[in-house]
Each structure stands twice: as structure tokens, then as C-alpha cells.
Amino acid sequence: MRSQLTRNVYRRLLRAGHASNAYNGLIRSCPAACSSVSPRSTPPDSIIHRPSRRTFFGVFKKPPRTLKGPRIEPGYDVLLEFRSLEVENARPPERAGLIQGYKLFMKQRLGRGRNLNTTQAFLTVRLLRHLLESESEAEGEEHLSFEDIRMALELTAKPPRGKADNHLELARMVYKEIERRIQHLRDMGVDEETIRATTGERKQHGDFRFLLSAMTQYGASLEAEKRLEEYWNSLPSDQRPPGVANEMWLTVLRGLAKEGLEDELLRVYKKSEPSRIGYVSATHEIMTSFYASRDRVEETKYWFELPIRANNLPYPNTYMEVVRFAARNNEHEWLQPHMENLINSKPSKALWDVIFQWAVLVMDMGVEDVKDMFDAMSRHDPKLVPDGTTLDYLIQAAIDKKNPYLAERFLSLRSEMLIRPSVANYILQLNYRLDAKDASGAAAVYSNLQLAHDNENDNDLPVLNKYLRFLCSTPKPDIERILNVTADLEQRHATLEPETVASLCLVFLAFDKQYDVIDTLSLHTVFYSLEERATVRNAFVSYILNPKISTARVWDAYSILRQFFPETDPKDRVKLMDAFFARKRPDMACYIFGHMRGHGNPAQRPTADTYVKALEGLGRYPDAQSLRMVHNMLKMDTTVQLDTRLHNGLMLAYASCEDPDTAMEFWREITNSAEGPSYNSLAIVFWVCELTPFGDKTARDIWAKIQRMDLDVPKNVYDAYCGALAGNGNLEEVQGAIARLDSGEYGYGVGEMTLGVTYNALPGQYRKDEFEKWARDEYSDVWQKLVSRNTRKETIKGKMFDLERRFEA
Structure with a gap:
């Protein structure tokens, strides 16, 4: 059985769901009525360790395998426990413990450079709101400092997977509290210099920058524009450095471009261009990239060719966006004179790297042509030489052209130039070998990547997730290799992507490795938001609904689904129940119905329609004992007439x-x-x-x-x-x-x-x-x-x- 810690974690996580959805109920144990299902025909409800008999020969047996428990981040259990008690309308834990848990969790997230997922952001909102609203009643107790609440504001700048509504709410709430405290100090007559020292703001206008970043990242750029106007006009003239203003307005422009708000983007640009920003390289990048990414040919040409202030060159990223635009839209002739002018303008090393990529992507040049261009770069500036980054860009260009042979040629060129492969290079290699479905080549690159990894960053995690999914998708998955890769990542305490966890679980189920399924879910899903958990959960539901898979395997999958995903939607549960009826296993189908009936969350319990579905199933595939169980539940159900x-x-x-x-x-x-x-x-x-x-x-x-x-x-x-x-x-x-x-x-x-x-x-x-x-x-x-x-x-x-x-x- 899973440890009590594991069970508590998943119960708390589901208690912690949004009050507005179906995840705010308690997770109860299996209903007692379910025990009436025939033991002759019903498989065990979960993978159970049965007590062994002690015999002389048992001395030489291996000890039973122990299941791995989840790695709970410091302080996260406090957030989960607070939310579960809040949902139950019970008394919250002591304030000191809540503050300590909040600080631990925030420091751990910031220290490891991790973001908050959507569920963690929601839990932080609920806990912080409670702590801030109860401050006035907590005389003589510990209070949150400016630095304490600012940690949550900093974390909102890092976007999560999926929706970020909670991140935006958290940023607004924390910034409002900071403003309230500052105004309170002003009302008390504290001077501005002392206030700045008290708040401990490390960067001028830093708190507002974090709020602006959150609003422009999470779909509130129009609000950001309005807030920026109000904020800037409220500042004394000596606190309005032009550079800061330009930076903030550029942030708003990027947000409007990201949200695809063309009219608002042009309006804000026209309003800010003469008095604030002007058409600088950063503005040039925003406007050109906006139209280039949408393949708007005439607008892209207009904004790219519009002169930049002080005759500065465009950013390398802008050139690369235009290079890709030209490749997609067959605008080679239009782009060529611009690139030739760039070559003659004494470009920097970063711009030369763009020129080389243009030669491959647009001009369709090969390795020998690019080597000639290396010589041209050296003639322009002897200090500039191609390096590993240059070769990596060229390999990426070959990958973009879907030309693995050309990528291999550039990889060989790297060896000719005696440039040792880096982690970034191995990541590229693994990417294109996976795209080419080269299993043996990918395995060799993976081994080199393991040796080269420096343990300082997780830049290789996306491609390693891709590698695991590739291994799982092969007709005959190499289970030992898969286990070795997952073991390597487990040692690094890496959290796998939900799609990867889903693929791994399906392969483990196919190989009857239920322990590995449980371990994988225990180690990773505890870090997921409810949306990310849904990805894994839906994979289990699809597996169970597959009629080609044996009944024993799908029942094992259902047992795991029920334990790890008690939030499974009632509609999906009904589908599972119907699927077992279709397998002519009414006992199993009614056991699923019993789990719904015994669920602690009222939203998960069967409705009248669900009872009808179960009874119709028993009408097609009769089982008298299961019928008595369902009928008894109906008699006791006061919510169904x-x-x-x-x-x-x-x-x-x-x-x-x-x-x-x-x-x-x-x-x-x-x-x-x-x-x-x-x-x-x-x-x-x-x-x-x-x-x-x-x-x-x-x-x-x-x-x-x-x-x-x-x-x-x-x-x-x-x-x-x-x-x-x-x-x-x-x-x-x-x-x-x-x-x-x-x-x-x-x-x-x-x-x-x-x-x-x-x-x-x-x-x-x-x-x-x-x-x-x-x-x-x-x-x-x-x-x-x-x-x-x-x-x-x-x-x-x-x-x-x-x-x-x-x-x-």
C-alpha cells in the first residue's frame, strides 16, 4: 500500500481545489456497501501487499518492494492543510505555523528558480489573503514583512503552464497590500527616504515592474496601460527617469503584441512614440515581429524598413524573425539587399550568427558555402571567429529545414574545428535524432549528455521529456532503457511533464509494472496543478475505455486512477462504468458506481441519471448481488427522488x-x-x-x-x-x-x-x-x-x- 503520507498529500491536494469547482470536497474511503460485491468475481480494489507466511525457504526470498513516497516541498503541506480546513470551514492552524510554511515554500521556489503552477498560485492567494486580513486581530504575533509578501510578487513574473488567472490575482493582491502599507506610513508622517529604506525595494519601481510584468504576460495589457499612466503621473518629477519610462512602455507594447491587440498596439505606439520611446531597436523588434509572425507581408516590410532612431541596427532577434518570415513567404529577393547591407555594416558576432542562418534557411547554402562565409567574417574583423554557439545555430537551422543530413554535416564541421560539444549542442543533437526517429543515435547522444550535464540548470529537461515519450511510443518499448532514464532524472529530483508521465504510465501498465506506475505518479503528480493532473488522468481514462486491453489490466488502471485522481469527473466515471458493463462485468461496473456513491465530495456522487445508467446496465448484463447493492444505495440516498x-x-x-x-x-x-x-x-x-x-x-x-x-x-x-x-x-x-x-x-x-x-x-x-x-x-x-x-x-x-x-x- 502507499504510505499514509502519500494518501494525505493527494487528499489535501484535492481539498485545495477551487471553491467554485468540483474539487473542494473531502476524499473519503470506499463505501461500505461496495463490500457486498461478489468476492468471487471482483478483483482487488488496489494493489495490496498481503502478509507473507514465514517459512524456512522464505529466508532466501527478496524483501517486498517498497513504494516511493512523494517529495513534498518544504512548506507546501502547510498551504494544502490550510486550504483543506478552509473548505471545511474549520479553524485554521496557528498563525506562526502558517507564516513559517509560507516563507519556506516561497524561499524554496525562488531559490531553485522554479515558478508557481496554477494550483500553487491559488493556494498562495488563499493563505496570503487570510494572513493579511487577520493581521489586525493578531496583536503581539508575527507579521509578514515587505520582503515576505514581495517573494510572492516576484514569483508571479514566471509564467506557468496553462491558465494564469491565479498568478494575476496574486500579483494584484500583493501589490495592493504594498501600496496600502506605504500609504499608511505616509499617513503617519514618515518621510519618503525612510519609507524606501523600510520597504526594502531593491530596484527603483521594482514592485510596480513586477505587477506590470504579470499583467502584460497574463492577458491584462490594457489594464497595464491604464495603471502605468496613473502610476507615472502620480510620481514626483525627480522620480521619473526617462529610461525607466521607456522600459515600462515597452513592456506594455510587448503585452499588447502578445495578446494580438493590433489596434491598441498601434494606438499606444503612436501615443508614446513622440514623447517617450521613439522608434528604437526594441520598438522595431516588437512591431516587426508582430506582423512577421502573422505573415503580414506589406506591414512587415514597412515596419522593418522604417528607420531606427540614431541609425542603430535592429536586434539579432528581429533579423531572425524576418529571416524565418522570408523563408515562409518566399521573400528572398526582398530580404537579400538588407542582409548584404548588414554584412557591410561591420556586424557583431551575434549578427554574423544570424547571417549564417539566413544563408542556410533562405539562400539554401550548404556546409562549404558557410565555411566561405566564415572566412568573410574573419576578413571583416579578425577578432571574430565561429564558435560552438555559431555551429549550434546552424544545426538548428538545418533542423528547421527538416534536413537531418545537413545537421549531421554541421555537427561534423564542429569536430573539424575542434570545438568540443556542449550541453546545448547535445540537446540539439538529441532533438534532431528524435525527429528523425533514430533510436540508436538518440541513445548514444543521451549517454554523452548525461556525462556533460553540469547539474546547474535544467535546460535539457524538455528534450529528455521528449526522449522518454519517444521511447514510450515505439512499437516495442525498451522498458529497461526507460527505467534507466527515469532513474537518472529521479536522482536529479526533476519533475517530468504531464504528457511524459502519462506516456510512462501507459507503458508500465502494458508491462504489468503497477509499482512503477504508482512510483511515477507519487513522485511527479504532487507538483502538478489540477489542469496538469487532468492530462495524466485523461490518459488513464482513455486506457481503461480501450476494449482491446484485457479486463485485468484496465481494472488495475482503474484502481490506480481512483487512488491518485479522486477528482475524476463524474461523466468520465459513468463512461468507465458503461465500459465495464460492455465487458460483461456488471460487478466491476457497480463497484465503480459504489465509489461514486461513497465520494466525500457531493458533486462527485451519482445523480438520478447515474442511477438510471447503472440500472440500465444491469438490465443488459444482470448481476443480482450488484443490483441489491445499487438498490440499497438508492434507498439511502436522500438527494435522489x-x-x-x-x-x-x-x-x-x-x-x-x-x-x-x-x-x-x-x-x-x-x-x-x-x-x-x-x-x-x-x-x-x-x-x-x-x-x-x-x-x-x-x-x-x-x-x-x-x-x-x-x-x-x-x-x-x-x-x-x-x-x-x-x-x-x-x-x-x-x-x-x-x-x-x-x-x-x-x-x-x-x-x-x-x-x-x-x-x-x-x-x-x-x-x-x-x-x-x-x-x-x-x-x-x-x-x-x-x-x-x-x-x-x-x-x-x-x-x-x-x-x-x-x-x-
């Missing part, structure tokens, strides 16, 4: 489980209810009459009432009525009922199902044979289609057509 659909489902399920007498009791409840029966009720009750001794009397009574009420009778109801008459041996009567369809009174004629249901319902082979002779004479075409499309099999009740009679509640 019995209606006609639920009574129909109960009637259908009990009839299918060979208890037509109990099924008929639900029909009586339907007839006595205010809602009354539906057409589905009629089809089901006629089927119950077919199964019940002397049920034909009840069927005639019901049919007489239908006739008196002059109801339109659907064909499936009429077919079921014929089956009810035939089920009690009324051969001549059912033949007359079928013959009445020829009159056109009901709007349809005799169909294959009419004859097939009647034939199957008749008791004894003699009656079946008599009916077959009659049907062949009277409805030869329909009977021939029935025989040709449906096989007959021998049963204790005689021959039966293999018909699918699907009743719905």
Missing part, C-alpha cells in the same frame, strides 16, 4: 435478474404515481409480463387501458406486447395481434423484431415450429430477412434468435 425513469430502471434490472415479481411491484408504483408510466415503462412491463407466469392476463389489462385511452403505440411497445402474449403460450392470439398490423391502424407493419421477439418468447419447440410455418406463409420476406441476419442457438427453452432487445428507462 424516485420518479418514473428510476422505477423503469428498477423494473428492468429486476426482470433481467430473473425476479419478475419484484419488477411488477415497481410497475404498480408507477401506475400509482402522479407522473404515471411512459412509453418506455410500457415496453418494459410487457417484457416483465412475458417472463411472468400468467403474465398475459396483466398484459391484456394494460393493453385494454391503452386502447381506451386511444394512445399512439410505438412499434417497440407493440412488439413487447406480442412477446407478452407469446410468453404464456398464446399462439393463436399472438398471431391475430400480429395480423392486425396489416390494417395500417398503427402506422407500421410487421417487422423482423416483431416476429423474432414472438418466436423467442413462445415456450416449447412445438409452438416455435408452428409459428415459424405460419410466419413463412404470411410474412415470407420479413421472415427470410430475420433468419438471414440473426443466428439461432439451442437453449433449454428451445431455439432462440440472437436478438438485441435494448430497453431504456
